[in-house]
Amino acid sequence: MPKITYIECNGTAHVIDVACGSTVMEGARQNDIPGIDANCGGACACSTCHAYIDPAWFGALPPMDDMEEEMLSFAYEQEPGRSRLTCQLRVTDEMDGLVVNLPLRQA
Template sequence: MIKAIFTAPGGTTIETDARDGLSLMEAARLANVPGILAECGGACSCSTCHVYVDRDWIGKLPEKDEMETDLLDFADEVDEATSRLSCQIKLSPELDGIRVTVPTRQG
């Protein structure tokens, strides 16, 4: 199991364990993390699963592809360095302990 740690809007920390291969968005939904709307269900077409990845973890992720970059244009309060769509982050043992913060609003 892969541990993912979410800081929800308001500062509550939610830790969850998820199967290798699930997306970070799926892990958030299974753990009922507030603020992860995921309106498209993970199809990378809505930007409502936007998160800020902790700077210690951002370098362990693959680069954003063009579709993710384009969709982040529709997200609120994007941080070029740390904003990602959680549906595009596949959990793996290398990401065990990943920390992300959920924005106060989703676009």
């Protein structure tokens, strides 16, 4: 299982094994990681699973589609080139070592 590191806005890091096929958001919720609210449950209908991803990882991630891009526009403190919705990031073996930085608050 790939290990994903979730870093809270206060710097607290959580290294979690996340099953391939699940989403980065599901990995956070299943392990009670604070900072990802996911109010819509992963339907890409809100922006409360927003996180910052190092651009170096973008090649291992699925490309952003129009729906994610539109919902992301509602995210608090969005950072172009770093912001993604974690409900849209399906975990693969290539994501082993991914670091997800969580924002100060969700929308």
